[in-house]
Amino acid sequence: MASTKRPAGRRGKVRKEFWLDPKALRRAQALLGAETERETVERALDLVAFGAEVRAGVAALAGLRLDPRA
Incomplete structure (x- = not known):
């Protein structure tokens, strides 16, 4: 029976075309x-997720009232 284990670099990843x-x-x-096209796509996806986190953080901060004396 063939092993279904993926190499360490591919664990948790799916193949898309x-x-x-x-x-x-x-x-x-x-x-x-x-360096590679795959790395390009992975970095771009990470940036999209990071942008969403930044927007959520900015939205949360927008409602704060800061004490100028602090």
């Missing part, structure tokens, strides 16, 4: 400083 604009991918790769 899709079409991307090569110019947009190269631009993103250069801007992100990524």
